[in-house]
Amino acid sequence: MKKTLLAVALLTGFAGAAQAADSVTLYGLIDAGVGYEKVKFDGASQSRFGGVQGVSSGSRFGLRGTEDLGDGLRAVFTLEGGFGPMNGKSLQSNRLFGRQATVGLDSDSWGRLEFGRQTNLASKYFGSIDPFSISYNTANMGTTFGSANTMRLDNMVLYQTPSLGGFKVGVGYSFSADDTVSDSSQTGFATGNNNRVLTAGVQYVNGPLNLAAAYDRFNPSNNQVGGKNAARIQEYIVGGSYDFEVVKLAAAFGQTRDGWFIGQNMGTTPDGMNTFGSFKLADGFRANSYMIGATVPLGRHAVFGSWQRATASNDKLTGDDATFNVYSLGYTYDFTKRTNLYAYASYGDNYAFQRDATDTAVAIGVRHRF
Numbered sequence: 001m002k003k004t005l006l007a008v009a010l011l012t013g014f015a016g017a018a019q020a021a022d023s024v025t026l027y028g029l030i031d032a033g034v035g036y037e038k039v040k041f042d043g044a045s046q047s048r049f050g051g052v053q054g055v056s057s058g059s060r061f062g063l064r065g066t067e068d069l070g071d072g073l074r075a076v077f078t079l080e081g082g083f084g085p086m087n088g089k090s091l092q093s094n095r096l097f098g099r100q101a102t103v104g105l106d107s108d109s110w111g112r113l114e115f116g117r118q119t120n121l122a123s124k125y126f127g128s129i130d131p132f133s134i135s136y137n138t139a140n141m142g143t144t145f146g147s148a149n150t151m152r153l154d155n156m157v158l159y160q161t162p163s164l165g166g167f168k169v170g171v172g173y174s175f176s177a178d179d180t181v182s183d184s185s186q187t188g189f190a191t192g193n194n195n196r197v198l199t200a201g202v203q204y205v206n207g208p209l210n211l212a213a214a215y216d217r218f219n220p221s222n223n224q225v226g227g228k229n230a231a232r233i234q235e236y237i238v239g240g241s242y243d244f245e246v247v248k249l250a251a252a253f254g255q256t257r258d259g260w261f262i263g264q265n266m267g268t269t270p271d272g273m274n275t276f277g278s279f280k281l282a283d284g285f286r287a288n289s290y291m292i293g294a295t296v297p298l299g300r301h302a303v304f305g306s307w308q309r310a311t312a313s314n315d316k317l318t319g320d321d322a323t324f325n326v327y328s329l330g331y332t333y334d335f336t337k338r339t340n341l342y343a344y345a346s347y348g349d350n351y352a353f354q355r356d357a358t359d360t361a362v363a364i365g366v367r368h369r370f
Helices: 003-022 121-128
Strands: 022-042 044-053 059-070 073-082 100-107 111-119 152-160 168-174 196-206 211-219 233-243 248-261 279-298 301-312 323-334 339-349 359-370
Touching: 003 059, 044 359, 059 100, 059 248, 111 121, 121 168, 121 196, 121 233, 152 196, 211 248, 233 279, 279 323
Parallel strands: none
Antiparallel strands: 022 044, 022 059, 022 359, 059 073, 073 100, 100 111, 111 152, 152 168, 168 196, 196 211, 211 233, 233 248, 248 279, 279 301, 301 323, 323 339, 339 359
């Protein structure tokens, strides 16, 4: 009798696990290699040769799940953590699920509503337009279009419509953009005492044509320099790509006002001059950004490249803002659908608006998806 009960219990447990496995997917990606980078600025230079990671894609592990709620409605969740395979450490400020942590509802008729940490819409919609897929370090389109640099936002509510005739529209709001910040000038109890971000976008995909537009606005907390009258960084981007099969061409234009988006997380300790690890406020600053690129598929091989340019309208960001350019070339070879070899080279002059500053980078690596 005891053996029978034990067998029934085990079978029930296995059945439950199998049912859960039908709606939950474990996935991941590992990206590592070797690279060289040399930076020259203000008459000095530094270089480094060694291991690199997350060049083609950030290494990650994740869980993605759905549950059918009936009438075409589904509960959805994504938990995704980033890590560095060269040393095994967690990334995104040591968050367990720093790349994404969301739960929400999804419907083919009504769209998708999610709560939690994830990327803004510029990063989502322009990833398929940028020849470097918003990756490859300085070659990434986000170098000159800061809001498209895989900007991740905490405490966000994001809604996206279903695709309607190829069109998709999204809007999201982050009530406190980075919860790792402990500085009282950036976080607080009242809504206005937190750094907040509005993100919006529209995408149109029809066969070989891919068009997108995005708008992001950063509202600093009321406790920062200038209070409620502090500069509010705004950036809009428009662009698209067309796949001619023998070559895919891409182009984008954007404008940033009253500051500059620098990093992927929206807040670190300020240095007293409205400068942060991931953004810089500069009332009256304006910059135009441009990108043209191409991808040439050659069976298992692909060659891609881009030219980026950013021009500043005045010197309110760094004090001597210079027009900077980034020239990049990349290559991939697919061993299988899950494993590929990649290489890239990138050169930037007047880098980050700094006159006579240059950045040269090359890398080769392997990416495996599971």
